[in-house]
Amino acid sequence: MTERPILRVRGLTRLYGRTVACRNVSFDLWPGEVLGVVGESGAGKTTLLKCLSAQVEPTDGTIEYDTRADGLVDVFALSEPARRMLLRTDWGIVHQNPRDGLHMGVSAGGNVGERLMAVGARHYGNIRSEVLDWLDRVEIDTGRIDDRPDTFSGGMQQRVQIARNLISRPRLLFLDEPTGGLDVSVQARLLDLLRQLVASTGVAAIVVTHDLGVVRLLAHRLMVMRGGEVVEHGLTDQVLDDPQHAYSQLLVSSILQV
Amino acid sequence: MTSDETTAAFGAEHVAGYNFAYLDEQTKRMIRRAILKAIAIPGYQVPFGSREMPLPYGWGTGGIQVTASVIGPDDVLKVIDQGADDTTNAVSIRAFFAKTTGVATTERTAEATLIQTRHRIPETPLREGQVLIYQVPIPEPLRWLEPRESETRKMHALAEYGVMQVSLYEDIARYGRIAKAYNYPVRVHARYITSPSPIPKFDNPKMDRNPAIQLFGAGRERRIYAIPPYTAVESLDFDDYPFTVEQWPESCALCGATDSFLDEIVTNDKGGRMFICSDTDYCAGRRAENGEETAA
Ligand SMILES: Nc1ncnc2c1ncn2[C@@H]1O[C@H](COP(=O)(O)OP(=O)(O)OP(=O)(O)O)[C@@H](O)[C@H]1O
Ligand SMILES: [Mg+2]
Numbered sequence: 001m002t003e004r005p006i007l008r009v010r011g012l013t014r015l016y017g018r019t020v021a022c023r024n025v026s027f028d029l030w031p032g033e034v035l036g037v038v039g040e041s042g043a044g045k046t047t048l049l050k051c052l053s054a055q056v057e058p059t060d061g062t063i064e065y066d067t068r069a070d071g072l073v074d075v076f077a078l079s080e081p082a083r084r085m086l087l088r089t090d091w092g093i094v095h096q097n098p099r100d101g102l103h104m105g106v107s108a109g110g111n112v113g114e115r116l117m118a119v120g121a122r123h124y125g126n127i128r129s130e131v132l133d134w135l136d137r138v139e140i141d142t143g144r145i146d147d148r149p150d151t152f153s154g155g156m157q158q159r160v161q162i163a164r165n166l167i168s169r170p171r172l173l174f175l176d177e178p179t180g181g182l183d184v185s186v187q188a189r190l191l192d193l194l195r196q197l198v199a200s201t202g203v204a205a206i207v208v209t210h211d212l213g214v215v216r217l218l219a220h221r222l223m224v225m226r227g228g229e230v231v232e233h234g235l236t237d238q239v240l241d242d243p244q245h246a247y248s249q250l251l252v253s254s255i256l257q258v
Numbered sequence: 259m260t261s262d263e264t265t266a267a268f269g270a271e272h273v274a275g276y277n278f279a280y281l282d283e284q285t286k287r288m289i290r291r292a293i294l295k296a297i298a299i300p301g302y303q304v305p306f307g308s309r310e311m312p313l314p315y316g317w318g319t320g321g322i323q324v325t326a327s328v329i330g331p332d333d334v335l336k337v338i339d340q341g342a343d344d345t346t347n348a349v350s351i352r353a354f355f356a357k358t359t360g361v362a363t364t365e366r367t368a369e370a371t372l373i374q375t376r377h378r379i380p381e382t383p384l385r386e387g388q389v390l391i392y393q394v395p396i397p398e399p400l401r402w403l404e405p406r407e408s409e410t411r412k413m414h415a416l417a418e419y420g421v422m423q424v425s426l427y428e429d430i431a432r433y434g435r436i437a438k439a440y441n442y443p444v445r446v447h448a449r450y451i452t453s454p455s456p457i458p459k460f461d462n463p464k465m466d467r468n469p470a471i472q473l474f475g476a477g478r479e480r481r482i483y484a485i486p487p488y489t490a491v492e493s494l495d496f497d498d499y500p501f502t503v504e505q506w507p508e509s510c511a512l513c514g515a516t517d518s519f520l521d522e523i524v525t526n527d528k529g530g531r532m533f534i535c536s537d538t539d540y541c542a543g544r545r546a547e548n549g550e551e552t553a554a
Contacts, residue, residue: 110431118419124430
């Protein structure tokens with residue numbers, strides 16, 4: 001068992017002018033753990049995720065990541081090359097909109113294999129077989145390997161994104177509304193797949209969503225955000241079954257009424 | 259290379275009313291600074307303030323500006339387009355420099371000190387002291403995947419070149435081989451990935467450790483880059499799909515060459531065709547030699 005968190009966040013704040021996108025967020029994420037972040041539209045979920053994944057610089061606070069070489073390191077104190085290297089090897093990002101996470105003009109195989117090539121893979125046959133293996137793991141018909149993702153359904157595109165990230169064996173995965181915009185039946189299958197992959201790879205993950213069903217299925221722990229602040233934080237089942245904060249109570253009851 | 263004194267003192271052979279080689283001295287100095295920087299950082303694209311030239315973009319304005327900035331009264335200029343000295347583009351660029359500089363021109367690769375080219379590297383090996391100037395339409399090899407200049411600059415700075423390998427991967431996935439026949443991407447001095455301009459990949463190996471200076475000018479995109487003499491130039495590939503050059507079923511129908519880049523020519527409307535050297539100077543030189551032998 002590791003005694004060190006993989007991610008340590010303290011006092012994270014991000015302002016846009018006078019708008020508080022998120023304020024004073026602190027938590028530890030442990031290896032293999034899945035943290036859910038829920039809250040209504042505008043609560044600051046995406047901003048928080050973008051700060052954590054080093055895509056947006058925080059106004060205040062620190063984010064430390066447990067690097068393989070040097071242990072806990074302030075992500076924004078890293079050089080840009082080192083940060084970009086983390087982003088395409090140790091970390092994975094699954095974007096809500098597949099267009100932000102895939103090259104639509106490149107085949108599914110090219111998309112999934114890119115990270116291997118980015119770190120120096122130069123044997124086509126080996127790249128190809130690893131890509132086929134990952135397409136299979138995300139339940140995409142391997143016969144579609146040379147088709148472009150813009151000929152795929154939304155659910156398939158999300159699965160290509162997931163394969164494209166997991167192929168580099170990341171230790172930390174960021175997911176922003178991974179099931180947003182998908183049909184309910186497709187959502188359920190994708191969630192099931194995600195749960196299975198997270199368990200089998202042991203990757204730690206932060207999942208942003210406003211769907212409590214997603215976090216109930218995926219997340220070990222849950223943060224409820226409102227107006228940029230974390231109003232409740234605890235084990236998922238505890239928060240969902242016995243919410244303490246008035247806003248969490250409202251959120252849980254409204255979802256149960258549906 | 260030229261100096262201000264020599265260009266100021268040039269003779270009466272050229273058309274009056276223009277500065278030597280058309281460009282003003284200040285512009286030439288600016289372009290020479292870009293060229294020096296380009297030579298110092300092999301394969302790196304240096305931005306420069308491209309000037310309006312009396313030719314439209316796409317007619318080699320980048321190459322012309324580079325040539326105009328390095329040409330001196332003692333230079334001997336050769337201009338080729340697709341390997342030939344007698345095509346419209348080559349003829350008009352040669353005439354342009356003949357008029358604005360009065361320098362000697364030649365069709366012989368061996369006699370030239372400056373060679374401006376579009377789409378080919380001469381077959382006759384270049385030597386130290388020669389300068390090969392390429393006309394480049396699209397200097398950025400990463401542009402096919404990344405339209406943002408700010409991002410491609412960052413990718414070059416950090417040598418993030420995975421996408422270039424993805425483009426080769428896509429070829430093999432689609433065609434079973436790396437299908438790029440022209441503009442085949444290279445890595446210069448084990449660092450920058452660079453566009454060789456639309457030369458056939460047949461010419462790529464000639465770039466590697468070439469004794470001549472290779473300069474590249476892109477007019478519309480305002481970029482200059484360079485490969486200094488004897489610099490390593492490697493064509494990208496996969497271990498199991500190595501880089502290879504074109505081969506032809508026949509030798510040149512005119513000179514019998516088996517080692518040169520051949521163009522396929524349709525000879526009649528009954529489907530007759532033959533292969534001949536794309537490098538007209540090389541072909542003519544070989545025929546002159548062979549002619550003596552066969553006549554004897
Ligand atoms: N780039 C930006 N510029 C200005 N304001 C921004 C920017 N990004 C986010 N905000 C503001 O920050 C607040 C939090 O936005 P954010 O996108 O993080 O919320 P969210 O919880 O992800 O919402 P949603 O569920 O709709 O995706 C909002 O008030 C938003 O308008
Ligand atoms: Mg959001």
